[in-house]
Amino acid sequence: MKPALVARAAAVLVLTLLVVVAPAGSAAAHGGGGSDATNYRIDVTDPGDPGLGWRVYGGDALIELTNRTGRPVEVLGYQGEPYLRFVPGDGVYENLASPAIYLNRQRDGNVAVPTGIDASAEPEWRRARGGDRFAWHDHRAHWMSATVPTAVAEDPGREHLVQSWTIPIRLDDLTVEAAGTLRWIPPVAWWPPIAVAAAVFAVVTVVVLLVTRPQRDRWPALSRTAIVLVWLVAVANLVRTVDDLAALPASVGQQVTVAVIAVFAVALIAALSLAGWRDRPFGFFGVGAAGLATVLLFAAGATDQLSASQLATILPTWIRRATIAASYTVVIPAFVATIVAACLGRNITSIGATDAGSTGDESADEIGGSARQVVGR
Numbered sequence: 001m002k003p004a005l006v007a008r009a010a011a012v013l014v015l016t017l018l019v020v021v022a023p024a025g026s027a028a029a030h031g032g033g034g035s036d037a038t039n040y041r042i043d044v045t046d047p048g049d050p051g052l053g054w055r056v057y058g059g060d061a062l063i064e065l066t067n068r069t070g071r072p073v074e075v076l077g078y079q080g081e082p083y084l085r086f087v088p089g090d091g092v093y094e095n096l097a098s099p100a101i102y103l104n105r106q107r108d109g110n111v112a113v114p115t116g117i118d119a120s121a122e123p124e125w126r127r128a129r130g131g132d133r134f135a136w137h138d139h140r141a142h143w144m145s146a147t148v149p150t151a152v153a154e155d156p157g158r159e160h161l162v163q164s165w166t167i168p169i170r171l172d173d174l175t176v177e178a179a180g181t182l183r184w185i186p187p188v189a190w191w192p193p194i195a196v197a198a199a200v201f202a203v204v205t206v207v208v209l210l211v212t213r214p215q216r217d218r219w220p221a222l223s224r225t226a227i228v229l230v231w232l233v234a235v236a237n238l239v240r241t242v243d244d245l246a247a248l249p250a251s252v253g254q255q256v257t258v259a260v261i262a263v264f265a266v267a268l269i270a271a272l273s274l275a276g277w278r279d280r281p282f283g284f285f286g287v288g289a290a291g292l293a294t295v296l297l298f299a300a301g302a303t304d305q306l307s308a309s310q311l312a313t314i315l316p317t318w319i320r321r322a323t324i325a326a327s328y329t330v331v332i333p334a335f336v337a338t339i340v341a342a343c344l345g346r347n348i349t350s351i352g353a354t355d356a357g358s359t360g361d362e363s364a365d366e367i368g369g370s371a372r373q374v375v376g377r
Contacts (some may be wrong), residue, residue, distance in 0.1 A: 003255075017304060020123045036244065037308030041183050042141050048169045050179035057135065057248050059310025060142040060182065061107065063247070066106040066134035076168040078103070079276065080169075082121035084134060093125040104137045135249045141165045143182060160184040190307040193318070193325035201229060201332040209340075217345040218279050219337070223287050226333035227273045230290045233267045233330045236323045237298040243320070247312040263298040276337070284341030291334025299327035 002079050026216035040060040047054055051069030056062070067073045077083035077100035085093040094101050099113045128134065143149070143162055162184050204225065212221035222266050241262040253356040273290035275283035302324045305311055313320050 018104050028234070030074050036248075036302070036312045037305040038310045039185055039187050039308055040143055041260075042180060042184050043182040043183065044178060046177070048167075048176040048180040049171060049313055052169065052178065053133075054178065054180075055135075058312035058316070059185075061137070061312060062135040062249060063138050063141055064133055065178075067132035068132070069171065071171060072307055076118060076170060078139070079119040080168070082123045083138075085123075085125060085130075085131060086134070088268040090127075091127050091130040094128045096124040096126055098123075099122040103139065107137050107142075108146075123331075137165060139284065140167055140233075141180065141182060149184070156184075157186050158188060160234075162170075176240045185309040187307040187309055190303075193306060193321045194328060197322065197325040198329040198332060199330050201326075204229065205333045205336050209336075213277050214340075217341075219340055219344060220279055222335045222340060223276045223279075223284060226287050226337040227277050229333050230269060230273055230294055230330050232340060233294055233298075233326045237294075237327060238262060240298075240320060240323050243313050243315050247314050265293070268297075269293050273291065276341075284345075285332050286337030287341075288331075291331040291338075294327050294330055294334075302327075312338075 007240035014220070035059060037062070038059040040055045042060045042063060044054040044056070044063075044215045049069060051067070052073070053066035053068055053072075055064040055066070057064065063071075065075065065084075065086070067088065070088055071087040074082050075084040077095075077098045079099065081098050081100075082095045083098045083100040085095070087093065097118060099117055099119055102111050102117070105107045105111050147153070148156070149160065149162050152162070160183065162182045164179065164181050166179045169176050169178055171210075182377075208222050208225045240259060245258060246293075250258070269290045272286040272293060274286065276285075276290075277283075294297065305324055306321055311317050311320055
């Protein structure tokens with residue numbers, strides 16, 4: 001089989017894998033906590049009791065209660081029924097008769113409550129987890145509509161109080177209310193991290209073109225620089241995956257799924273670029289494919305994180321935005337290396353066929369000089 005045909009077949013296979021894997025990677029990146037990016041922020045203004053600790057994840061994705069009272073605590077559901085029960089030294093229990101269990105499984109509450117579930121029925125407690133804390137999607141605290149509030153639509157660049165909320169809590173025979181607010185926090189500009197990352201990669205590529213030389217039909221310094229940059233971005237995305245797992249609560253199964261997908265994505269990127277690193281024939285296709293894979297697997301599903309004001313992260317937000325921006329723009333050195341290598345190979349073949357008196361080294365020098373002239377302009 002001809003090398004060109006093999007390269008085309010490999011490219012088709014790679015693209016097919018990316019189409020299949022990319023949506024799964026994007027979907028799993030959020031773990032079990034909902035969206036990684038939003039412009040809404042939940043604030044708890046009154047815990048209801050000094051022994052009740054509250055934490056919000058991802059701006060408005062999840063709200064978590066920690067019971068430090070030393071007494072049993074019950075969170076009431078949307079119809080005033082017992083929903084969660086915190087038992088000191090034992091764990092957290094869910095009332096299987098509460099519709100809230102099913103409604104709170106998804107961020108938007110778009111879940112059908114099973115037939116026969118009756119909020120007025122006698123509680124049927126099932127242990128959900130050990131410890132003294134539990135996180136859930138509480139639809140009283142976040143914005144449920146698919147459209148933004150009217151005030152936000154009219155002036156999205158300004159902070160707005162969207163609503164106030166309360167969650168009833170039962171302590172012994174006393175019912176108290178945790179209270180708070182939901183605010184709209186304006187988005188940030190998406191383009192600065194993209195511009196900075198693109199500029200850095202462009203400068204590195206230009207420097208390599210100016211100070212290194214091609215070798216016959218290949219330019220190892222250029223291709224290997226592009227590969228190193230792709231690998232660095234892949235490692236940064238592994239760190240982002242760890243941050244995903246730490247920033248939002250998730251089950252062990254969800255965490256394993258996210259980790260496996262991230263490792264597979266990095267392994268795929270490394271495998272694609274390995275042929276280019278070894279200067280194998282048509283290996284430059286792998287360099288470009290590795291850059292494309294980085295975009296599809298690590299950037300395409302995280303575009304909203306470049307502009308959202310609230311990110312689910314334990315790191316400074318600029319680190320996450322920079323990683324996503326780099327995942328988009330690392331295609332610059334990857335594609336340049338691929339295009340230059342393709343042109344070198346084509347021109348060497350063409351010159352060899354039309355001018356048998358010139359050597360491959362001379363031809364490569366001529367092409368390298370032309371490339372530098374173009375860059376110099």
